[in-house]
Amino acid sequence: MAARIAHCHCGQLQIVTTAEPYAVVMCHCRGCQQRTGAPFGVGAYFELSDCNISGQSNAYVRTGASGSNFENRFCPDCGTTVYWLTPFHPEAVGIAAGAFEGDDLPAPSRSVWESERHHWVDVPTEDRWIEGRNGPRVGD
DSSP states (O other): OOOOEOOOSSSSEEEEOSSOOEEEEEEOHHHHHHHHHHSSSEEEEEGGGEEEEEOOEEEEEEOOSSSSSEEEEOOTOOOOOOEEOOTTSTTEEEEEEBBBSSSOSOOOOOOOOOOGGGTOOOOOGGGGOOTOOOOOOOOO
């Protein structure tokens, strides 16, 4: 597989991986809404060992909706959050879907924290999830 590259707006902070994500998740929690400035966030999850992170980053640590610490890593120059880490999954890294170049990232396979979802956001129901590409919707 060709390399997937994710980076901040100015390009200073970058992650390169040749691995496939083990999950792509749409999250409706208030923390993701505030982090993105959008009604939900989408993250692709990889094994940290499959990623090469370069550039400078600053950290903002918050308590996630699950109660675990959630460390957002963002570019000190342009402010873009590119990735996050959590002690709940210390071997993994979540990468903001919008930070990837191109459009070959798989569609989300899960939708979580739907109790905080904006009522006007349409999330595919199980009959609209793509067979073999998306798993069941969770969080209802």
